[in-house]
Amino acid sequence: xxxxxxxxxxxxxxxxxxxxxxxxxxxxxxxxxxxxxxxxxxxxxxxxxxxxxxxxxxxxxxxxxxxxxxxxxxxxxxxxxxxxxxxxxxxxxxxxxxxxxxxxxxxxxxxx
Amino acid sequence: xxxxxxxxxxxxxxxxxxxxxxxxxxxxxxxxxxxxxxxxxxxxxxxxxxxxxxxxxxxxxxxxxxxxxxxxxxxxxxxxxxxxxxxxxxxxxxxxxxxxxxxxxxxxxxxxxxx
Numbered sequence: 358x359x360x361x362x363x364x365x366x367x368x369x370x371x372x373x374x375x376x377x378x379x380x381x382x383x384x385x386x387x388x389x390x391x392x393x394x395x396x397x398x399x400x401x402x403x404x405x406x407x408x409x410x411x412x413x414x415x416x417x418x419x420x421x422x423x424x425x426x427x428x429x430x431x432x433x434x435x436x437x438x439x440x441x442x443x444x445x446x447x448x449x450x451x452x453x454x455x456x457x458x459x460x461x462x463x464x465x466x467x468x469x
Numbered sequence: 470x471x472x473x474x475x476x477x478x479x480x481x482x483x484x485x486x487x488x489x490x491x492x493x494x495x496x497x498x499x500x501x502x503x504x505x506x507x508x509x510x511x512x513x514x515x516x517x518x519x520x521x522x523x524x525x526x527x528x529x530x531x532x533x534x535x536x537x538x539x540x541x542x543x544x545x546x547x548x549x550x551x552x553x554x555x556x557x558x559x560x561x562x563x564x565x566x567x568x569x570x571x572x573x574x575x576x577x578x579x580x581x582x583x584x
Contacts, residue, residue, distance in 0.1 A: 389571060400562045400575035401513070403470070444512065448571075454518060454526075455501050455566040457573060461512045 359384045359450050363443075363460035370467050373434045378463045380445035381427040390428045391457065392421050393444040401444055404430075435467045471497050473565045475576035482553055483584055490548045490579045492563030498543035499565035503573065504536070507560045519546040553583045 364379045382390065389408055393401035405414045407423035414421050418439060420431045430443055442464045446457040472495040482488050492502055500521045505513040517538050518526040525538035535557075537549040546565075550557055560580055564573040 391572065393575070398560075398578070398580070400473075400475070400564075400578045403572060403574055406570070406572055455571070455573065456503070456515060456518060459512050 359447070359458050361445060361447055361458045361460040363445055363463050365463060366461065367464045368466070370432075370435055370465065372436055372467055372469050375431070375433045375435070377432070378430040378443055378465070379427060380430070380460055382445075382447050383426075384447045384458070385450035387450070388448050388453075390423055391446045392428070392430055393446065395442045395444060395462070404443075432465070435465070437467045437469050440465055440467045471495075471565075471567050471570075471572070471574040473563065473574045473576040475563055475579050477579060478577060479580045479582075481582045481584065484554055485552055487549055487551045488553055488581060490550075490561055490563070490581075492546045492548070492565070492576050494544045494565040494567075494574070497565070497567045497569070499546075499567065500543060501566040502540060502546040503564045503566070504538060504546075504548050505562045505564065507562060507578075513562065516548075550581065553581070555583045557581065558583045 361382045389406050392404040395401040405421040410425045412423050418433050422429045442462045444462045446459045449456045474493045476491045502519040504516045516531045519538045519540040521540045527533045540546040562578040564575045566573050
C-alpha cells in the first residue's frame, strides 16, 4: 500500500538553529515527491518537486533532498517567519489520476 | 508561479441552505482539479477529483449528492455543499493540476461555518 510518513510531528527551534524534517515513502514507481508549506488558515504553498534519488533543490533557507526511501527538508538558520506546517506528498503509484498521498505534516515553530 | 484562486474565502450560512465555492486556475489550464477538506490540526482529506467535461470521482465515504462538483471549463471547478448542516463546517481547499509540470497548486481555502 502506498504510504507517506513524516517525522517529527512537531518541531520547535530557536532562531538560527538548523534542523531537518523527514518524509519517508513507500510508493511504487515514484513519479515525484512534493513539498508544500502551509500557514494557518491558508492553502498549501508549493515549494519543491524532486524526481530522482540524489536530486537536491534549494530555496532561500530550505533545501530538499531525495533518496530511494525518503526525503529531507533541511532548514538552515531558520527565522520565525519559517514557522509553518510542512507537508510532503507523492502521487499514487498505481494510476495517473494525479491524486496525491499526503504525510501528516511537521509543524515547525521557530522562536526568536 | 501558478496561481489558483478560491471564492469566497469565508462563508457563514444557515442550516439547510446550499453554498457554492468556486476554484479557478488563473494562469494555466487544468483538466483536473481536486477538492479537499481539512479539519483543525489535521492533514488534507481528499474529497473528490474533478475532471473537465466529465463526472467527478468521489472518495469513499463522501456523499456525492451532498457535495456537488462541476468542472465546466479548463479553469473553473465549483463545489456546492447542498442542504448544509453544522457538521459540514470545515476548511475546504481546492487544487489544480498543471500538466506541464505535473504539480498540484492549491487555492487559499474557504472557511465554511454552518449555523
